[in-house]
Amino acid sequence: MCQTNPNATPTYKGQSVFIVEPKGLEGFEALRIEGKMGSRLAPTAELSFNDVRVPLEALLGEEGRGFYQTLAMLNRTRILKSAARALGLAQCAIERAIKYAKERVVFGRKVADFQAIQHKIADVIVKIEAAKLLTYRAAYAVDTGKDERTLGFLSSIAKYYASHAALEAVNEALQIFGGYGYIAEYDVERYYREARLLTITEGTSEIQKNLIARTVLEI
């Protein structure tokens, strides 16, 4: 996305989106960002475009509508790429923890027999089920063609809630694994690191709460 009208006020009304093939593009540079806590499967890079010339056919959508197009994209990706992803991670973490708790024996009892552990599992399951409904509701709103304001509201709620449910799920799953949970050999250590990104990417939780509050306050 770039500023195609430098005189637009506010500036976001003068932004447009272009789609370009970066390979061999003069003025384009990608600097790989190293040392990520998680999400290592997908490389992250800083992309810079200096005096890059693009043909008019590279315009994606409408001139001057780039900001709105990007918001509309986020209204959908916050459901699919954030909330649904958080849900999958939370579900996976608690399933692993449940399996482990049923197998591991300490002081002559299975870990799953301790009520303190059962309550952790119950708390996480409740949040996963709630996150699932919020995610499905937001996805249903997209499928049934609801307006962007409604989609923004519902996707922010789903993203915010599901990402925090995932944080709690991985935290409790790691706790149920005890010391092994902290060891990379067991997947929950990785789930814990993966979950940490969810409340940051595609708009932090603080931003989601701003969006939710602004909608109900109509500001």
Ligand SMILES: Cc1cc2nc3c(=O)[nH]c(=O)nc-3n(C[C@H](O)[C@H](O)[C@H](O)COP(=O)(O)OP(=O)(O)OC[C@H]3O[C@@H](n4cnc5c(N)ncnc54)[C@H](O)[C@@H]3O)c2cc1C
């Ligand atoms: C590995 C990785 C992958 C990513 N992938 C994606 C991706 O696929 N899609 C995508 O959209 N983004 C992605 N991001 C970017 C991510 O969305 C941003 O990092 C995030 O939006 C926060 O922006 P920032 O880092 O500039 O933090 P800042 O904006 O500098 O925020 C710093 C702190 O201030 C708070 N803050 C900022 N503004 C406000 C405000 N108005 N009110 C209250 N609190 C505020 C923030 O919540 C945060 O706690 C990725 C980031 C990383 C690290």
